[in-house]
Amino acid sequence: MKAYVFTQYGGPENQEIQELPTPEPGPSEVRIAVRAAGVNPIDWKIRQGFLREFLPRDLPAVLGGEAAGVVEAVGQDVDGFAVGDEVFGNTSSTSGAYAEQALLSAAATAKKPGGLPFTAAAVLPIAAATAYDGLAQLKLDAGATLLINGIGGGVGVVAAQLARDRDITVVGTASEDKRVLVESLGAILVPSGDGVAERVRQILPEGVDAILDLVGGDALRAVAELAGDRSRIVTAGDPGTAAEVGGVLIERDGTSTVLDAVVALVAQGKIDSHVGEVFPLDDAGSALAAVEAGHARGKVVIEIG
Structure with a gap:
């Protein structure tokens, strides 16, 4: 699969597109074909090494912590999800969202309503x-x-x-x-x-x-x-x-309970995530740069596929 990674801790010069093996879901994980990934300040902070004591990564590491897409495979002990489901959620600790495929934590994944674009769903989990x-x-x-x-x-x-x-x-x-x-x-x-x-x-x-x-x-x-x-x-x-x-x-709940509540508010028209800029995976560096510079209005999204 194609993925946008950082190869060592530091600045954006350590980011690049690489071809990586397609990940296989472990227990309590689902693999999705990523359709969209949200871009967040924590992404560049992880790359910079500010959080390596709490969120260590094996390098090269795929960037990104939230995604929406279509379930391709389901790990052991996972109930409620099947191949073909449209979902959104948080990536597992060993995976990243800026990629053609990603592993999501089943406990922090929810089904996407049919009328909600993948780009809008991808920015909800974080x-x-x-x-x-x-x-x-x-x-x-x-x-x-x-x-x-x-x-x-x-x-x-x-x-x-x-x-x-x-x-x-x-x-x-x-x-x-x-x-x-x-x-x-x-x-x-x-x-x-x-x-x-x-x-x-x-x-x-x-x-x-x-x-x-x-x-x-x-x-x-x-x-x-x-x-x-x-x-x-x-x-x-x-x-x-x-x-x-x-x-x-902030004490994070980190479960699908909150994702279900949030997406219900979106469906009721009470939340608009205000997706501002959308970039292709090949231009993921520009997406992250927009967030890192602090100039983004609303959410920045990487669209894939």
Whole structure:
């Protein structure tokens, strides 16, 4: 099969297309013919080696953690899936999504509704599910205020819609060029950068009830003071900085239960993943570069086949 891999930890110069053996599903896995793969910040962070202590990879390793496609083979002890099923889910720890075939963890895979494009389904397992888990963890009531730090990416876009549906007031930090997208979500854009906390207080003088952080680092430090209760700060990817300011990492459910819930919301028209750019597998490097640069509006997808 054709796959987009990284050959050693480091920068994008270590990425390339390779021909690899078609993987065989082990227990609790299914193999799919990939039709689309979501592109996420965690992909380049894994390549860079930032997460190698927690997510080690045998190299070369196929990039990507979420995909949608058609079941080709079913591993032992797998119930509920059969060859020919259209599904979406998270890749297993030994596989990657930027490829013509991928192994999915059966426990983190769900059936795709027939009317949902593969490109839309492929972006649900990581970004949409993370947003769902984050909102569930914060347990905000109607009328609460939420700051989404880095609202313009895949997680932020879905989180804003989930919060809006629960009558939560959302302000979100992002670059000015994402204003149209952010306002289309029913959220209030606060331009990121120096003075961001003061700009939020111009809108919400008392600060916010909670912060969903999707950036980390200094960007999180800059807004943490806005949360009256620091335990209501959750982050998608920087537990170290979150702990420093009194917050915690999002507790991921990681099962098909959340995927079923998310896809039901999509079917009801309550979530639009806002797929922005779609790239072919041969141009996977450009797809990942768009996410790594932080300029993507909504989700970036690799389409295969």
